[in-house]
Amino acid sequence: MKKLFAAAVALVALSGAAYADTIKIGVIGPFSGPFALQGKNFKAGIDAWFALNGNKVGSDEIQIVYRDVPQADPARSKALAQELVVREGVQYLAGFYFTPDAMAATALLQQGNVPMVVMNAATSAIITSSPLVVRTSFTTWQTTTPIAKVAKEQGVTKAITLVSDYGPGIDAENAFKAAFEKEGGKVVETIRMPLSTNDFAPLMQRVKDSGAEGLFTFLPSGPPTLAFVKAYNDNGLKTRGVKFYATGDLTQESDLPALGDAALGLQTTYHYAVSHDSPENKTFVAAAEKAIGNPTELSFPAVGAFDGMYVISKMIEATGGKQDAKKAVEAVKGLSWTSPRGPVSIDPDSRHITENIYLREVSKDANGKYYNKEVRTFEKQGDPGLGFVKK
């Protein structure tokens, strides 16, 4: 028994020596619980990147260490990030689905000499909390602003906003209001709905009574989106001609089969649709679908993760595999490349991704599959929300 133990220890020590130039990346995300689908998409994006580019940058081998934070839980996220940096010795932190989780971990970056690549969390303020944060996803301000313009152009002068009552929802409300009023429209009412709302009929009555010609909504993807869209149809708002606008969170590809015909024609703006027509995206989708197993589950966090891996690979190249957070972040400032979502670049000042935002319409293809059809492109959108972050 003792011999066996000694052998095991020796083996571990040996293998440790053999992987001396392995670079570890710690990825924090929701891999279990109600948001596991989003974590699964992170993993699919990362695996797709490995499948297409191999797991080596130069002579350094990349290894991913996953840590699970099932629901927004800043304390746990920080503890896990610390464990990753101190015990696992990761050189990069990445992932982060929820804003509070990312915010909590930024406090460790400076001392740990570790850059953070945010692959999803979409609040403008994250980027300002540490100079070592780079983001490859989007912000709610970024995806919301163009839809206000669309609404105004389609003849809506009075709009009402209905958002889920939490950080990103309030961001969306402010963004829509700012953009819509700049275009000369008027937001007649702003309603914040509790996250636990499951019957939206009374709210639809509110919309009717407000006399608005269009409604803008922000809901996190998941069960409420279905009930919301149904309530919009069933309560006769659609037949009355009240127009429906939302960000792409509402028509996430994985929810579309459930939404079905009820969602046909809904207009949303977002940074990525799985159906995006480009050779880069076709290659990406093929690899990511293989990685995730079930193609219907693939959606936007995968592309954030895929591009996050690209950015990290560039950081590793620039630092030659040595741990130097500042140099790594400097190296990717202004970096531009063609992502599966279209041309993107890292803005040198904000370290946030500049990308195209697309206006999409839910359509049905020849096989009866629902998808987000991109109908218009707003090119090179930065993050308009940054100016509104409280310093």
Place this chain on the structure above:
Amino acid sequence: MQTVLSIAVDALAYGMVLFVISIGLSVTMGLMRVVNLAHGAFAMIGGYFASYAVRDLGLGYAAGILIAIVGTVIIAIPVERFLYRRIYGAPQLTQVLMTIGITFCVIGITNFTFGPTLKTVPLPAMLQGSVDLGFRSIATHRIFVIICGFAVAAGLWFLIERTNFGIKLRATIDNAAMTAALGVRTELVYAVSFAVAIALAAFGGVIGAELLPLEPYYALRYMVTFLVVVSVGGAGSIPGALIACLLLGAIDTTGRYLAPEYGEFFFYLAVILIVTLFPRGLVGRMK
């Protein structure tokens, strides 16, 4: 006036959905005295059965409901025999721990087999669309739910108060040992009432799926609401559950219309008031 009527219709519809799903829990908690936290899990299983039958096998909606009820009861029979039978009469903590454990197992298994995405039960053409009531339109499906709710209430009341089985059930609850001594097979009575409760859960899961969409966390997500309905109505009381659902539905809907930013404040305020004034629920039948 139009708005008031409109809210009243919404409240009735929402209340009836709550009723259909919660009444089964009222039966297990009030009549069988089992704090069944797995009730939502059984409703969810029913929903998944129906979703699979209607969406993937292309069967009709009515067939889907039938398959959901029968399928869920078939799953529940061994669970009752081997797990629930041990906790009849056990301390409530034991019951809570075991049933919540079952819930987590069901969530895990569902997530593994069907994946985390939303599932729907497609409606037949007859129930799709909406009906114009003159002052507003309401989804046809909601009218169907309202009718189902009243039918379930009437049927259950008849079963418990007017049939031979109902007499045996009530006797078993009041004094199981004495009833058994009189030649009633109390085990059978329990098993049948458990099956009825599960069947109601499954039925509710299917017809409520438009409002409470099916996904693996369904089993936990709505459990608090179901428990609230039972405690406000008085466990085991059918009229109590009906009144509670209509009342809570009205308060919740009105609150959501007038002041959505307050969230569920009014809902829970009402619950606190009612439970303080009527500790056994509005129509508590227990001693």
